[in-house]
Structure formats: structure tokens, C-alpha cells
Amino acid sequence: xxxxxxxxxxxxxxxxxITQWFKKIGDAVARDEPLFEVSTDKVxxxxxxxAAGVLVQILAGEGDTVETGSRVAVIDENASAGSPAPxxxxxxxxxxxxxxxxxxxxxxxxxxxxxxxxxxxxxxAQSGVVVSPxxxxxxxxxxxxxSTVQGSGPGGAITRRDAERAVLDGPTEEVVVPLSxxxxxxxxxxxxxxxxxxxxxxxxxxxxxxFAELEAAGRVTRDGVTISDEMVVSLAAxxxxxxxxxxxxxxxxxxxxxxxxxxxxxxxxxxxxxMLVPVVHAAAGLTLRALARRVSELGERLxxxxxxxxxxxxxxxxxxGAPSENTLFTEPIxxxxxxxxLSVGAVRKVxxxxxxxxxETVAPGRRLVLGLSFDHRVxxxxxxxxxxxxVAELLAGMDLESER
Numbered sequence: 361x362x363x364x365x366x367x368x369x370x371x372x373x374x375x376x377x378i379t380q381w382f383k384k385i386g387d388a389v390a391r392d393e394p395l396f397e398v399s400t401d402k403v404x405x406x407x408x409x410x411a412a413g414v415l416v417q418i419l420a421g422e423g424d425t426v427e428t429g430s431r432v433a434v435i436d437e438n439a440s441a442g443s444p445a446p447x448x449x450x451x452x453x454x455x456x457x458x459x460x461x462x463x464x465x466x467x468x469x470x471x472x473x474x475x476x477x478x479x480x481x482x483x484x485a486q487s488g489v490v491v492s493p494x495x496x497x498x499x500x501x502x503x504x505x506x507s508t509v510q511g512s513g514p515g516g517a518i519t520r521r522d523a524e525r526a527v528l529d530g531p532t533e534e535v536v537v538p539l540s541x542x543x544x545x546x547x548x549x550x551x552x553x554x555x556x557x558x559x560x561x562x563x564x565x566x567x568x569x570x571f572a573e574l575e576a577a578g579r580v581t582r583d584g585v586t587i588s589d590e591m592v593v594s595l596a597a598x599x600x601x602x603x604x605x606x607x608x609x610x611x612x613x614x615x616x617x618x619x620x621x622x623x624x625x626x627x628x629x630x631x632x633x634x635m636l637v638p639v640v641h642a643a644a645g646l647t648l649r650a651l652a653r654r655v656s657e658l659g660e661r662l663x664x665x666x667x668x669x670x671x672x673x674x675x676x677x678x679x680x681g682a683p684s685e686n687t688l689f690t691e692p693i694x695x696x697x698x699x700x701x702l703s704v705g706a707v708r709k710v711x712x713x714x715x716x717x718x719x720e721t722v723a724p725g726r727r728l729v730l731g732l733s734f735d736h737r738v739x740x741x742x743x744x745x746x747x748x749x750x751v752a753e754l755l756a757g758m759d760l761e762s763e764r
Contacts, residue, residue, distance in 0.1 A: 361416075361434055361435070361436055361437075362410060362411040362413065362434070362435045362436075362437060363431050363433075363434060364395065364409070364410060364431065364432050364433035364434065364435060365429055365430060365431055365432065366398065366407070366426050366427070366428050366429065366430055366432055367407070367428065367429075368428050368429075374427060374428055375400070375425055375426060375427045375428065375493070376398040376399060376400045376425070376426060376428070376493075377398065377399045377400075377423065377424070377425050377426075377491070377492050377493065378396055378397070378398055378420050378421065378422055378423065378424050378426060378432065379397045379398065379399045379422060379423075379492065379513070379517055380396060380397040380422060381395070381396045381418060381421075381422060382394050382395060382396060382397070382406075383395055383396075383415045384415070384418075385415055385416060385417065385418060386414065386415070386416075387414070387415050388413070388414055388440075389409045389412065389413065389414070389415055389435060390409065390412050391408075391409055391410070391411055391412040392408040392409060393408060393409050394406040394407070394408060394409075395407055395408060395409040395415075395433070396432070396433075398426075399492035399493070399494070399495075400492070400493055400494070409435065410435070411435050411437055412435075412437065413435040413436050413437035413438065413439060414435065414436050414439040414440065415433060415434075415435055416434050416435065416436045416439060417433055417434035418432070418433050419431050419432050419433055419434070420432040420433075423517075491506050491517075491518055492517075492518075492520075494520060495518050495519070495520055495522070495523045498520065498523040498524060498527060499518075499523050499526065499527065501527075502523075502526070502527030504523070504526045504527055506518060508526070509522055509523065509526045510522070540634075542630070542634055542636075543634045546634045546635060547634075549695075549696065550693045552696060553693050553694055553695065553696050554693060556696070557611075557694055557696070557699075557735050557737075558735065558736040558737060559693070559694060559733055559734075559735070559736070560733070560734045560735075560736045560739070560740070560741060560744065561691050561731060561732065561733050561734070562731065562732055562734075562741050562744045562745050562748065563689050563703075563729055563730065563731035563732075563748075564729070564730055564745060564748045564749065564752070565727050565728070565729050566727070566728050566729075566730055566748075566749075566751075566752035566755065566756075567725070567726070567727065567728075567752065567755075567756055568707045568708075568726035568727055568728035568755070569725065569726055569756070570592065570755050570756060570758055570760070571589055571592070571707050571726055571728075572726055573760055574587065574592065574760055577760050577761060577764065578764075580764075581648070581649040581652050581653070581764050582649060582764060583649060583652075583653050585649070585652045585653050585656045586652070586656075587648065587652050587764070588652075588681075589681075589682075589704070589706075589707050589728075590626075590679065590681035590682070590704055591648065591651055591652050591655055592648065592755065592758070593679070593702075593704045593728075593730070593751070593755065594624060594626070594643075594651060594655075594679050595646070595647075595648050595651055595754075595758070595763070596751045596752075596754035596755045596758065597624075597677075597679055597702050597751050598622050598624055598643045598644055598646070598651075598677075599644075599754055600747060600750040600751045600754055601622055601644070601677060602644065603750060604743070604746070604747045604750070605618050605620075606618060606699075606738055606739065606743075607677065607699060607700040607734070607738075607739065607747060608622050608676050608677050609676065609698075609699050609738065610676060610697040610698055610699065611697050611698075611699050611735060611737065611738065612697050616699070616737075616738055619676045621641075621642055621644065621676070622642070622643045622644040622676060622677060623639050623640070623641050623642070623643065623674045623675050623676045623677070624639065624640045624643040624675070624676075624677055624678070624679060625637040625638070625639050625640075625675035625677065625678035625679070625695065625698075626638055626639075626640065626655060626658070626678075626679055626681070627678060627679070627680040627681065627692070628659070628662055629683070630662070636662065636667070636672065637672065637675060637678060637695060638658040638659075638661075638662060638667060638671050638672060639658075639671060639672060639673065639674055639675045640654045640655060640658065641674060647762075647763050648758075648760070648763035648764060649763060649764055658671060675695065675698060676698060677698060677700060677701075677702070678692070678694075678695050678698060678700075678701040678702070679701070679702045679703075679704065680692040680701060680702065680703045680704065681704050682704055682705050682706040684706065685706045686706060687705055687706045688705050688706070688729055689703055689705040689729040689730075689731045690703040690705075690731065691703065691731060691733060692731075692733050693733065694733050694734075694735060699734065699735035699737075699738050699739065700732060700733065700734045700735065700739065700744075701732070701733045702730065702731070702732055702751075703730070703731040703732070703733070704728070704730060705728055705729035705730070705731070706728075707726055707727075707728050708726065708727050708728070709724065709725070709726055710724075710725060710726070710727050711723070711724065711725065712724075712725030712727065730748045730751060730752065731748075732744045732747060732748055
């Protein structure tokens with residue numbers, strides 16, 4: 361006789377539920393043939409037979425929870441299909457006797473009636489619901505009683521999909537959504553950038569008092585254009601590049617080309633394409649008023665789908681604005697063949713420590729996080745931080761009244 365036990369099913373798994381028997385008592389079974397299916401909170405698995413012979417006892421029925429290492433069945437290697445099952449006492453034989461292929465004495469063996477098939481599972485009766493550990497956890501976390509779920513598995517067993525549908529109270533089938541051409545192109549370009557460019561990233565928190573001054577003075581320029589936080593930072597970023605020319609550059613074939621003209625790319629979200637980067641050409645030397653007008657014009661052409669190829673080409677440095685008012689910072693991917701991209705977090709109202717007359721006090725203030733993704737072949741963290749600190753200095757010293 362060979363005992364069939366529930367094997368170890370993985371680290372931290374101590375039990376499983378017998379969800380299906382592929383053989384019934386009296387059936388012949390080959391070694392390694394699937395004998396039963398067990399479900400755990402990690403996976404559903406088919407368990408192979410450890411020996412060839414006849415299944416003479418099933419000790420754990422469908423729906424029973426069994427600990428690993430427990431006996432679940434007995435296989436008689438010497439019986440033939442259809443042989444009567446041995447009694448419990450007859451299985452406790454000496455090893456030598458078990459090996460002897462002697463014809464059993466019918467008078468000495470108490471006949472065991474064939475087991476009554478397990479009743480079909482009534483999905484509306486809680487006591488009869490077959491629930492695997494993972495299904496039990498899904499239903500429990502979702503506050504759903506197993507007895508209220510109609511199972512679609514064998515014998516009315518509740519499957520994982522049944523449980524998910526019951527918790528969500530709706531369809532759980534996956535929906536395949538094809539990417540647009542713009543999204544595919546963006547993905548390909550970003551993948552090339554991350555694979556070909558050794559990205560580095562640094563971020564610093566800076567004083568953003570200038571934005572309180574902007575609100576006090578008014579966000580509208582003399583031309584009637586609204587000034588955003590991103591535009592103010594863009595102006596400081598462009599001016600700082602005059603002292604950090606190696607960041608206003610493009611990298612091709614192991615050569616760095618430093619550009620004297622700053623062509624500023626401004627990242628913009630586009631629903632059908634993911635994102636586009638219109639370019640403000642010759643941005644160096646612009647006032648805040650002029651920069652705001654140029655960015656506004658690009659935005660209008662983007663909204664009306666009238667951007668030209670020239671509007672999207674020739675960028676030498678890119679700025680990425682805050683995606684939402686709750687964004688602390690983003691880590692942009694560098695747009696090839698550029699070597700740097702500046703990210704602007706949302707301006708936050710926070711308590712700050714103010715030193716006055718040698719004493720520290722806490723007062724309301726504004727802070728902003730600036731981040732810089734840079735190409736490690738042409739820049740390193742210290743230089744990147746120096747650039748960000750220079751941007752912060754230009755922000756703090758900006759004369760908004762003259763710029764507007």
C-alpha cells in the first residue's frame with residue numbers, strides 16, 4: 361500500500377483545499393498521472409500520483425481543507441482495477457506481508473461499501489460552498505458571504521473570477537485597449553532614451569516667495585496673458601543656462617554640441633498622444649511677458665491641432681511642469697538628443713523657519729521642488745545641483761513688475 365499525502369506546496373503554505381478528484385475508488389492510476397487538484401491561497405495545482413496501482417481509499421473529499429503532510433488517499437500497487445477497497449485494519453500490515461502478492465482471504469476481510477458520492481454543492485447553502493483560501497480571502501475582504509455567491513466551478517465551487525465579480529458587483533473581464541500611434545512613438549522614443557543615456561537625477565527645495573508676490577501683483581501681463589508658475593521658473597531656468605552652457609546641448613556620436621541659442625521645450629499632455637513638446641525657439645533674452653505670450657501661442661495651436669513640424673523640432677533643453685497641484689516633483693526622461701530636463705513641482709504653502717535678529721520663528725511660507733534629470737556623460741550631481749541653486753537665486757531676485 362502507498363499512502364498519498366499532501367506535499368509541501370511552497371514557503372508559508374500550510375494547508376490546501378481538495379477541489380477535485382480525477383479518479384474514484386477502484387480506478388487504476390499510473391505513476392505521475394494527475395490524481396487530484398488542490399487549491400491554496402497562492403495557486404491551484406494538480407497533484408500527481410506517487411505510484412502506479414489502484415486507488416482503494418479516499419480520505420479527504422472535495423471541499424475538505426487538508427494540512428500539508430496529511431494522508432489524503434491510499435493506492436494499492438498490487439490490486440487490479442475494480443478490486444474491493446481494503447478495511448482500515450487490513451492496511452495496518454507488516455511490511456513483509458504487504459510485499460507478498462498473496463490472494464486475500466475473503467472471509468477475513470470485512471467488505472467496505474463503496475463510498476456515497478458527495479452531494480453537489482448548493483451555492484446558496486453556506487455549509488456546502490467550496491471555497492479555496494484565495495477565494496475566501498477575496499470574499500472576506502470584500503464583505504461578501506460565500507453563501508450569496510453562485511459558483512461556476514466544478515460542483516458549484518466558487519472560482520476566483522466568481523469572487524472578484526461578487527466583490528466588484530460588475531464584470532471583471534480584461535479590456536484590451538490599443539495604443540495610439542502617438543503613444544507608441546512616445547514609448548519607443550522614451551525607451552531608446554533610457555537605454556542609451558545614463559540618466560542621473562537631483563532635486564532641491566527652494567524658496568517660492570516670488571509666487572506670493574506674483575499673486576499680489578497680478579498674474580496677467582500687459583498683453584493680457586496669464587502667467588503660470590511654470591513660466592516664471594522657465595524664465596529663470598533659461599537665464600541660468602547662460603552660466604551652465606553644457607546643459608543647453610545635444611549629444612551625438614560621442615560628441616557634445618553646445619548651443620548658444622536656447623530652444624526651450626515645454627512638455628504638454630495630449631489625451632490621444634500622451635504628450636507633445638512644443639518648442640519656444642530663441643528663448644534666451646525674452647522677458648516674462650514675451651515668454652508667456654510665446655508659450656500661450658503654442659498652447660493655442662496645440663489645442664486647435666495646428667502645430668507645425670517646426671513647432672516641435674530643434675529643442676535644446678526641456679522643462680516639465682507639475683502634472684497637478686499635489687505633485688512634489690517628477691523625474692523626467694531626457695528627450696534625445698538633449699542632455700537635461702528640468703522638472704517643476706507644485707508650489708506649496710508650508711510653515712518655514714525664519715531667522716530674525718538671531719531668533720528662529722515659524723511663519724507661513726511657500727516652497728517649491730526643482731528637479732534635474734541629466735546625462736551622466738556630460739554632467740554630474742554637484743554641477744546639476746549648482747545649476748538648480750542658480751535657478752533658485754534668479755527666482756528669488758526676479759523683478760516681476762518690470763517683467764510683466
